[in-house]
């Protein structure tokens with residue numbers, strides 16, 4: 001069976017660190033950064049990139065449209 | 075550290091171009107942003123960007139016209155359905171929708187809301203019910219739940235003094251002029267998908283001249299509720315949904 005792998009690209013400058021995507025991810029891929037963007041917000045990033053399946057749950061719940069989702073079949 | 079999966083050819087999701095790149099002024103985690111994103115996606119999928127007129131409310135969404143790249147008119151507080159009536163009657167080929175909070179739609183604009191729906195104006199109404207007046211500091215709204223704390227009912231809403239929370243969407247479903255009345259949310263991926271289908275149906279009804287459609291989105295105002303965005307979502311599930319149950323109220 002083909003394995004599906006995903007990845008996300010977060011617009012870290014527009015991200016406000018609301019944490020909604022972190023909570024929505026079914027595979028605990030995302031976390032909030034320890035550093036801050038120029039607006040002073042922690043931003044979402046892939047803490048466990050290998051676990052991402054590209055389901056786009058994070059992108060669908062992001063209030064600010066900051067997340068692009070990518071997916072490949074291997 | 076470059077990730078080979080991150081390549082345009084593998085892209086499966088991104089925000090619609092109908093949503094501008096302007097940073098939205100909403101508080102982190104606010105439901106308004108998610109609702110805007112959904113509307114933008116539907117307009118793009120319907121290929122109606124140049125043939126849509128939105129009517130903006132007074133409330134936190136007052137600047138929606140900076141975020142959705144479609145024509146907009148700004149209504150006086152609560153008067154969006156009256157303005158949308160005129161716009162749609164003068165431009166029957168346009169997709170016309172209002173976007174309104176609960177203070178706008180269910181308090182100061184109650185009369186305009188009811189009469190536009192009763193006349194069956196061919197508009198779509200997107201109704202963001204976060205249970206309070208977000209913009210002005212979290213005052214009690216007609217939709218505030220019994221016992222819910224707000225800046226003007228710090229001990230919680232007391233129905234003996236303040237009356238019952240208004241289920242205006244149920245009232246609108248009773249009117250002959252409404253064709254589609256639904257209540258949705260935007261706090262999970264599944265609920266976002268459902269709300270998107272609901273907005274699409276409401277917009278198609280506007281174009282087909284079937285009457286007025288209302289999509290209520292039960293929402294959070296985490297700043298006003300004084301919770302984190304995630305806590306607010308959980309609070310909404312536990313407290314808002316029992317009183318404002320999700321699903322279609324009317325589909326004719």
Ligand SMILES: Cc1ncc(C[n+]2csc(CCOP(=O)(O)OP(=O)(O)O)c2C)c(N)n1
Pocket residue numbers: 132133134135151174175176177178179182202204206207208209210215295
């Ligand atoms: C005629 C008039 N009355 C009162 C106000 C003050 N005011 C601005 S926004 C608002 C309430 C908005 O609440 P809601 O519609 O629930 O939207 P939210 O901010 O929660 O999205 C009020 C009372 C005003 N701008 N104009």
Ligand code: SF4
Pocket residue numbers: 006007008024025026027028029030051052053054055056057058059069
């Ligand atoms: S695409 Fe799905 S699995 Fe990947 S980070 Fe987003 S929510 Fe998690």
Ligand code: SF4
Pocket residue numbers: 099100101103104105106134204208209294295296297298
């Ligand atoms: S005050 Fe409430 S409704 Fe307004 S932007 Fe903040 S969270 Fe959203």
